[in-house]
Amino acid sequence: MSYQLNKKVRDLEPYEPISGNYPIRLDANESFLEIPPEVKADMLSRISLLHLNRYPDPLAAGVCERAGRYLGVKPELITVGNGSDELLTLLTQVMMSKGEKMICTSPDFSMYQCYGYLAEVECIEFKKDASFRINVDALIDLIQTEGARTVIFSNPCNPTGVGLPRAEVIRLIEGVPECLVVVDEAYMEFWDQSVLDCVEKYDNLMVLKTCSKSFRMAGIRCGLAIANRTLTNALRAAKSPYNVNSMTQAAAETLFDYPAELDAATQAVIHSRDALYDSVRALAEKFPKKLSLLPTNANFVYIKMPAGQAKRIFEAMKAEGVIVRCMGDYLRITCGTEHENAEVVRLLEVFL
Numbered sequence: 001m002s003y004q005l006n007k008k009v010r011d012l013e014p015y016e017p018i019s020g021n022y023p024i025r026l027d028a029n030e031s032f033l034e035i036p037p038e039v040k041a042d043m044l045s046r047i048s049l050l051h052l053n054r055y056p057d058p059l060a061a062g063v064c065e066r067a068g069r070y071l072g073v074k075p076e077l078i079t080v081g082n083g084s085d086e087l088l089t090l091l092t093q094v095m096m097s098k099g100e101k102m103i104c105t106s107p108d109f110s111m112y113q114c115y116g117y118l119a120e121v122e123c124i125e126f127k128k129d130a131s132f133r134i135n136v137d138a139l140i141d142l143i144q145t146e147g148a149r150t151v152i153f154s155n156p157c158n159p160t161g162v163g164l165p166r167a168e169v170i171r172l173i174e175g176v177p178e179c180l181v182v183v184d185e186a187y188m189e190f191w192d193q194s195v196l197d198c199v200e201k202y203d204n205l206m207v208l209k210t211c212s213k214s215f216r217m218a219g220i221r222c223g224l225a226i227a228n229r230t231l232t233n234a235l236r237a238a239k240s241p242y243n244v245n246s247m248t249q250a251a252a253e254t255l256f257d258y259p260a261e262l263d264a265a266t267q268a269v270i271h272s273r274d275a276l277y278d279s280v281r282a283l284a285e286k287f288p289k290k291l292s293l294l295p296t297n298a299n300f301v302y303i304k305m306p307a308g309q310a311k312r313i314f315e316a317m318k319a320e321g322v323i324v325r326c327m328g329d330y331l332r333i334t335c336g337t338e339h340e341n342a343e344v345v346r347l348l349e350v351f352l
């Protein structure tokens with residue numbers, strides 16, 4: 001007899017990002033802006049003062065304090081993770097038991113189902129309507145019929161860019177008092193319908209944030225879960241003690257010490273997003289049979305194409321050194337610098 005892998009992981013494949021050197025990368029929804037040199041220098045000097053022979057602060061108190069100030073939430077309601085991906089893994093394990101039901105909407109961020117599967121949770125799909133909106137009444141119905149313990153969705157949504165207005169999110173939270181509502185606000189800097197201020201009002205709400213998008217720090221891996229005391233205590237108790245390394249903590253602390261920089265970076269991305277949307281919209285008017293798109297609340301556009309075309313254009317762009325994301329009959333394009341936007345729109349028009 002030889003060693004047999006656990007059945008649930010036998011057919012899993014490691015995540016394979018598009019590797020290689022491409023001059024223009026608009027595939028991962030990162031910020032096209034680098035951290036300003038003076039902020040980076042401050043970061044590096046703080047990192048150089050760290051005692052790396054010592055373990056990091058388990059609660060990342062410095063990050064909680066500064067992020068809390070920037071976001072307007074109490075530091076004791078924040079759990080810091082090694083990217084929000086770590087928090088997603090953690091919360092599916094902590095808030096759910098094997099066999100319990102978790103509702104994921106579709107289309108949405110695919111990692112929710114992946115982590116649910118590993119936690120041996122039953123993921124139930126809730127389909128959005130043709131314009132990618134969540135019908136809250138239908139979702140409440142499904143949660144109640146299934147007796148679901150958790151519902152999770154990104155708002156605004158990755159990959160569609162469509163957001164669920166705050167009033168609707170609140171109606172959902174109030175409509176399912178026995179179900180945990182996890183709102184992943186990874187892109188909420190680019191919209192204004194956050195429910196972050198409601199975490200103490202409801203005992204079934206958790207909000208996730210990340211430093212990877214608007215805050216320009218995908219490389220340092222820092223995510224935040226914000227919820228009331230009870231939920232926060234559970235997350236803090238169950239996480240591994242030293243989950244966020246001290247260099248990441250120092251970098252994130254520095255970042256939040258420059259709130260005006262953060263605001264400016266967000267505004268620059270919104271500006272680029274609007275410009276990219278307008279250009280692609282103009283193409284959609286010129287070639288109505290070849291592409292269509294909806295207004296976006298995030299930092300990317302999500303473009304529908306006739307069968308087979310998205311893949312063809314994705315490959316053609318890749319050959320030109322421009323990487324976007326192809327998802328079935330859709331292309332998802334992250335907004336970039338003025339030059340990058342112009343180039344991707346130019347190629348899109350050529351290949352159409």
Ligand SMILES: *Cc1c(COP(=O)(O)O)cnc(C)c1O
Pocket residue numbers: 029082083084085086109154158184186209210211212213218221222223
């Ligand atoms: C990018 C993204 C995240 C962020 O993940 P990190 O692990 O913090 O980099 C979380 N949720 C969604 C929907 C995302 O698109």
